[in-house]
Amino acid sequence: MGKLREPLKEITNCGLPQALEVMGERWSFLILRAAFNGFVHFEEFSSELGIARNILSNRLAKLVDNGVLQRTQCEEDRRKVEYRLTEKGLDLLPAMLALRQWGERYGAVEPGGPVLVDAQDGQPIAQIGIRAADGRELSWHDLAWCEPDQVGKPCC
Amino acid sequence: MGKLREPLKEITNCGLPQALEVMGERWSFLILRAAFNGFVHFEEFSSELGIARNILSNRLAKLVDNGVLQRTQCEEDRRKVEYRLTEKGLDLLPAMLALRQWGERYGAVEPGGPVLVDAQDGQPIAQIGIRAADGRELSWHDLAWCEPDQVGKPCC
Numbered sequence: 001m002g003k004l005r006e007p008l009k010e011i012t013n014c015g016l017p018q019a020l021e022v023m024g025e026r027w028s029f030l031i032l033r034a035a036f037n038g039f040v041h042f043e044e045f046s047s048e049l050g051i052a053r054n055i056l057s058n059r060l061a062k063l064v065d066n067g068v069l070q071r072t073q074c075e076e077d078r079r080k081v082e083y084r085l086t087e088k089g090l091d092l093l094p095a096m097l098a099l100r101q102w103g104e105r106y107g108a109v110e111p112g113g114p115v116l117v118d119a120q121d122g123q124p125i126a127q128i129g130i131r132a133a134d135g136r137e138l139s140w141h142d143l144a145w146c147e148p149d150q151v152g153k154p155c156c
Numbered sequence: 157m158g159k160l161r162e163p164l165k166e167i168t169n170c171g172l173p174q175a176l177e178v179m180g181e182r183w184s185f186l187i188l189r190a191a192f193n194g195f196v197h198f199e200e201f202s203s204e205l206g207i208a209r210n211i212l213s214n215r216l217a218k219l220v221d222n223g224v225l226q227r228t229q230c231e232e233d234r235r236k237v238e239y240r241l242t243e244k245g246l247d248l249l250p251a252m253l254a255l256r257q258w259g260e261r262y263g264a265v266e267p268g269g270p271v272l273v274d275a276q277d278g279q280p281i282a283q284i285g286i287r288a289a290d291g292r293e294l295s296w297h298d299l300a301w302c303e304p305d306q307v308g309k310p311c312c
Contacts, residue, residue, distance in 0.1 A: 019255035019256070019258045019259040019263070036296070037301075067262070085296075088262050090295075090296050091258055091261065091262070092258060093286065093296055094254045094258075094284050094285050094286055095251060095254035095255040095258055095284075097286060098250045098251035098254050098284065099175040099251040100175070102175045102247055102248055102250075102251055103175040105247065106223070106244050106247070107175070111304075112304060113304075114301040114302060114303060114304075115301070115302050115303075115304055115307050116299055116300075116301060116302075117299070117300055117301070117302040117307060117311065118288040118289070118292075118294055118298055118299065118300075119298055119299060119300035119310065119311055120288075120298065120310060121288070121308075121310055122300075122302055122306065122307060122308045122309045122310050122311050123288065123289045123290075123307070123308060124289065124307060125286055125287065125288060125289070125294065125299070126287045126288060126289050126291070128250050128251075128254070128284060128285075128286065128287075129250050129284075130249065130250055130253060130281055130284065131281065131282045131284075132274040132276075132277070132279065132281060132282060133274070133279045133280065133281070133282050134279075135282070135291070136274075138274055138281065139246075140192070140241075140246050140249055142274055142275055142276065143272055143273070143274065143275060143281070144272075144273055144274075144275035144278075145193075145270040145271070145272060145273070146270060146271050146272075146273040146278055147270060147271075148267075148268060148269075148270075148271055150278065151271055151273060151278060151279070151280060152277075152278050152279060153278045154275065154276060154277055154278050155273065155275055155278050
């Protein structure tokens with residue numbers, strides 16, 4: 001990293017706390033994980049996650065308010081409601097998987113559970129990393145902060 | 157996603173909560189962000205972040221306990237202590253940047269701040285995404301859970 005730094009005090013203008021607000025809370029995270037695993041109905045979330053119904057109801061409403069889940073009527077049965085990931089919600093997946101891979105690499109996760117693969121060839125997905133615009137892998141040492149009007153100029 | 161699902165109740169065996177424990181707390185996250193911006197001394201963290209000294213001291217100790225920061229003596233001045241990111245800490249960067257990009261895309265982040273670039277050519281880094289072992293970009297719809305002994309077999 002070069003000499004230019006982010007304005008570190010201005011947490012309100014950083015995207016990360018906003019993301020953590022959505023998925024940093026334990027139950028919200030569990031609901032999101034279940035949604036990524038294909039759950040859509042209140043009763044499915046309730047029985048699978050073992051969350052108290054009032055908490056589940058509250059967290060689902062918050063995720064809908066945040067635009068991460070969409071609340072719609074089930075097409076086959078109009079009395080049923082579905083909670084589906086929006087595009088904004090689906091876009092959380094790289095961050096969730098990167099955190100998950102980190103936890104798997106360094107945490108006390110026991111091996112032997114299901115492996116996340118590319119359905120096409122059954123091969124485990126790659127480690128999520130940082131890449132340049134042209135696809136080269138980058139490490140922390142390759143990065144720099146740049147004023148908007150200096151973008152495109154080498155800054156070492 | 158196919159029919160196989162993660163064991164959703166077993167949160168202890170998922171890497172993600174462990175990662176959130178390290179960086180999901182507001183102050184810990186601010187310290188990590190400052191560390192990624194090159195800060196190493198207690199006084200730097202203290203004056204830049206405006207954290208109360210006792211909280212800063214507590215959170216630094218926790219990050220050291222978690223193996224994310226390493227506490228070492230400064231080579232030039234033995235009385236000074238440095239907190240540097242370990243390899244485990246540096247490996248959090250893809251997750252932090254993915255969350256940050258998400259927040260920037262969907263949150264109320266004002267444009268005009270510094271841009272994170274590849275120092276070599278000054279071009280903004282790519283959006284962090286999910287890739288197959290061979291580098292192809294994958295979306296949620298391309299993924300499947302696979303039993304460990306079924307890895308390598310297409311599972312659609």
